[in-house]
Amino acid sequence: MKNSSPFLRGRQTAEEILEPRPMAKLRRRVFKNHSFLIGAVILISIILIALLAPLFSPHDPYDQDLARRLMNPFWHDKKTNDLYLLGTDKVGRDYLSRLIYGAQISLLIGFLTILISGTIGTALGVVAGYFGGRVDMVVNFIINTRLAMPVFLVAMAAVVAFGASLHVVIMVLGLFLWDRFAVVMRSITMQARDLDYVKAARAIGCSTPYIIIREIFPNVLSSLTVVATVEMANAILLEAALSFLGFGVQAPTPSWGLMLNEGREYMFFSPWLLALPGTGLFLLVLAINLFGDGLRDVTLERER
Amino acid sequence: MKQENALEAVNVSCVFRINQGLLKGSKPLVAVNGVSLQIQKGKVVGLVGESGCGKSTLANILLGLQRPTSGDVLYSGKTATGFSNRHIARRIQPIFQDPYSSLNVTKTVKSIISLPLRIHKIGDAASWDSKVNEMLDLVGLPKRVAESYPSQLSGGQRQRVAIARALIMRPEVVICDEPTSALDVSVQSQILNLLQDLRLELGLTYLMISHNLAVVEHMADRVAVMYLGRIVEEAESAVLFKEPKHPYTRALLSSVLTPDPRLGVPDTQLGTIFPNPIDPPTGCSFHPRCASRIDICSQKMPAPHLEKQHMAECHLFSK
Numbered sequence: 068m069k070n071s072s073p074f075l076r077g078r079q080t081a082e083e084i085l086e087p088r089p090m091a092k093l094r095r096r097v098f099k100n101h102s103f104l105i106g107a108v109i110l111i112s113i114i115l116i117a118l119l120a121p122l123f124s125p126h127d128p129y130d131q132d133l134a135r136r137l138m139n140p141f142w143h144d145k146k147t148n149d150l151y152l153l154g155t156d157k158v159g160r161d162y163l164s165r166l167i168y169g170a171q172i173s174l175l176i177g178f179l180t181i182l183i184s185g186t187i188g189t190a191l192g193v194v195a196g197y198f199g200g201r202v203d204m205v206v207n208f209i210i211n212t213r214l215a216m217p218v219f220l221v222a223m224a225a226v227v228a229f230g231a232s233l234h235v236v237i238m239v240l241g242l243f244l245w246d247r248f249a250v251v252m253r254s255i256t257m258q259a260r261d262l263d264y265v266k267a268a269r270a271i272g273c274s275t276p277y278i279i280i281r282e283i284f285p286n287v288l289s290s291l292t293v294v295a296t297v298e299m300a301n302a303i304l305l306e307a308a309l310s311f312l313g314f315g316v317q318a319p320t321p322s323w324g325l326m327l328n329e330g331r332e333y334m335f336f337s338p339w340l341l342a343l344p345g346t347g348l349f350l351l352v353l354a355i356n357l358f359g360d361g362l363r364d365v366t367l368e369r370e371r
Numbered sequence: 372m373k374q375e376n377a378l379e380a381v382n383v384s385c386v387f388r389i390n391q392g393l394l395k396g397s398k399p400l401v402a403v404n405g406v407s408l409q410i411q412k413g414k415v416v417g418l419v420g421e422s423g424c425g426k427s428t429l430a431n432i433l434l435g436l437q438r439p440t441s442g443d444v445l446y447s448g449k450t451a452t453g454f455s456n457r458h459i460a461r462r463i464q465p466i467f468q469d470p471y472s473s474l475n476v477t478k479t480v481k482s483i484i485s486l487p488l489r490i491h492k493i494g495d496a497a498s499w500d501s502k503v504n505e506m507l508d509l510v511g512l513p514k515r516v517a518e519s520y521p522s523q524l525s526g527g528q529r530q531r532v533a534i535a536r537a538l539i540m541r542p543e544v545v546i547c548d549e550p551t552s553a554l555d556v557s558v559q560s561q562i563l564n565l566l567q568d569l570r571l572e573l574g575l576t577y578l579m580i581s582h583n584l585a586v587v588e589h590m591a592d593r594v595a596v597m598y599l600g601r602i603v604e605e606a607e608s609a610v611l612f613k614e615p616k617h618p619y620t621r622a623l624l625s626s627v628l629t630p631d632p633r634l635g636v637p638d639t640q641l642g643t644i645f646p647n648p649i650d651p652p653t654g655c656s657f658h659p660r661c662a663s664r665i666d667i668c669s670q671k672m673p674a675p676h677l678e679k680q681h682m683a684e685c686h687l688f689s690k
Contacts, residue, residue: 263472267536285475286475
C-alpha cells in the first residue's frame with residue numbers, strides 16, 4: 068500500500084470511506100426492526116383512516132334511526148348487513164362510521180395533549196437540567212406538586228367547574244401529563260450539559276438560549292420522541308377512561324371510551340358493541356407503543 | 372527584554388462551596404489558590420500536575436467560563452472586567468481532551484467548524500464555506516469531510532475538527548487541555564506536530580495542560596508545576612527538566628515510565644494519597660508526601676523563591 072505517500076496523509080482510510088452514510092444506516096436499521104415496522108404500519112393506517120374519515124365511513128356517524136337499531140355485524144347475520152358492515156348501535160347509528168370518527172377523536176386528543184404537555188414538560192426539564200442548583204430545586208418542587216395531584220380527581224373537578232367537553236379533556240390532560248417529560252428531559256439535559264461540546268460552545272461565546280435550543284436540544288430530541296409516544300398512548304387511554312365514566316367527551320360525539328360506556332348494557336347480547344371500540348383502543352395504543360420503542364432503538368444508536 | 376504577555380493570571384483564586392449535607396452546611400474547596408501565571412506572546416507554556424490539582428479550573432478561569440473568586444485575568448495586559456464572554460472568545464479558544472464529547476454529534480463537521488463565525492457574525496454564508504474549506508486544509512482533512520458527521524470520523528480526525536473550530540477565528544491564545552491524552556499513541560504525535568506547525572504558521576500562543584511530561588517537554592518553552600491549587604515551580608522547560616528544584620517536580624520527573632520493562636514501575640516515594648482539597652494539610656500543602664521535608668514544612672507556608680527566572684515554592688530554597 069502507498070499509505071506512506073504524502074498524498075495520502077490526513078486522508079481517510081478505506082474503512083471510513085466504506086462506512087455508509089448515516090441515512091443509509093438508519094434505513095437499514097428501520098427495516099431490521101420488525102416491531103417498529105408493525106407499529107408504524109398500524110399507526111399510519113389509523114392516522115390515514117382518521118384523516119380521510121369522510122371517504123372511508125359509509126354513513127353519517129350521527130344519523131340515528133330506531134328502526135335499524137342494534138343490527139348485527141356481518142359475521143352474525145348474513146342478510147341485513149350489506150349497508151352496515153359492523154352493525155348499528157342502540158339508536159341505529161352505523162358502528163363502522165362511529166369507529167372511524169372515534170379514531171379522529173382519540174388521535175386528536177393524543178396529539179394535542181402531547182403538544183401541550185410536551186412543551187411544558189420539556190421547557191421545565193431542560194431548564195432544570197441545564198441550570199441545576201436553585202432552579203432545579205424549584206422545578207423539582209413543581210414536579211412533586213404535580214405528582215401529588217391525581218389526574219382523575221382533577222379532571223372530575225374541572226368537569227364540574229367548566230362542564231364536560233372535548234376542550235376541557237384536552238386542557239386537563241395537557242396540563243397534567245407533563246411530569247414524565249420534565250423528569251426525563253431534566254436527567255438527559257444534565258448529562259448533555261457536562262459534555263465538552265457545551266463548554267466549547269460557551270467558550271465560543273454562544274448565548275445560553277442558543278446553547279440550550281441549538282446545541283443541547285437536538286441531542287435530547289430522540290428521547291423526547293420516545294417519551295412523547297408513551298405519553299400519547301397514556302393520554303388516549305385516559306381520555307377513553309374519562310369518557311367511559313362520563314367525565315370526558317359527551318354524547319353524541321363518537322369517542323371510543325364513550326362507545327364502550329354506551330354498549331355496556333348490551334354486553335351479553337351484543338358483545339361487539341364493546342369488543343369493537345375496545346379492539347380499536349388496543350390496536351392504537353399497541354401501535355403507538357411499538358412505534359415508540361422501535362423509534363428509540365432506531366434513533367438512539369445514531370449517536371455513537 | 373520585557374516581552375508582552377498575551378495572557379496573564381494575577382493572584383487568581385477560585386473557591387467552590389461544597390455541600391456536606393442538609394444540616395452540616397457547606398465547606399470551602401480552594402481549587403485554585405493565588406495563582407499567578409504569565410503566558411508570553413508566541414510562547415508555549417506547559418502546565419503539569421496531578422488530577423484534581425486545579426489545572427482545569429484554572430483553564431476555565433482563563434477562558435472566562437468560570438469567574439475567579441479573587442484575582443484578575445489580564446488579556447494582552449488589559450483586565451478582564453468589562454470584557455464580555457464574546458470578547459474573550461475571540462482572543463482565547465480551547466481544545467479539549469476528549470474529541471468524542473467535544474463535538475456535537477447532531478451537527479455536520481461544516482456546521483461545527485463554522486459555528487464561531489456564525490455566532491460572531493463574521494462574513495456571510497458564502498465566505499463561511501470557503502473559510503471552512505481553508506481550515507480543513509490547514510488541519511490536514513480532506514474537503515469532503517465537511518458534510519460528514521463526527522460519528523463517521525476517527526478520534527484523530529475529530530481532534531483535527533476541534534482544532535479547526537478553535538482556530539477559525541484566529542485567536543491569540545489557545546488553551547489545550549490535555550489535547551492528546553484521549554487519542555491513540557500513534558495519533559498523538561501527529562496532533563502534537565500539527566499543533567506545533569499551526570503555532571509557527573499562525574503565530575499562536577499555547578497553554579498546554581497535561582499530565583504527560585513527555586508532551587510538555589516536547590512542546591513547551593516554559594513549564595509550571597501545579598500542586599493542590601498552587602503553582603509550586605515554574606521555569607524554562609529545559610531548566611526544569613534538567614535540574615528540578617521542588618521535591619514534587621523531582622518526584623513527577625522520576626515517575627516517567629521507561630520503555631524497558633525490566634526496570635518496573637518507578638518509585639516516586641509519593642505514596643498513593645492525594646490530600647483532600649476540602650481539608651488541606653497545614654503549612655506547605657505537599658509536606659505529608661515530601662521525601663525531604665524539614666520541621667518548618669508542617670507549620671509555615673513556603674514563600675515563592677525566585678532565582679534566574681526559576682521559581683520554586685519550597686522551604687529548602689527560601690532559607
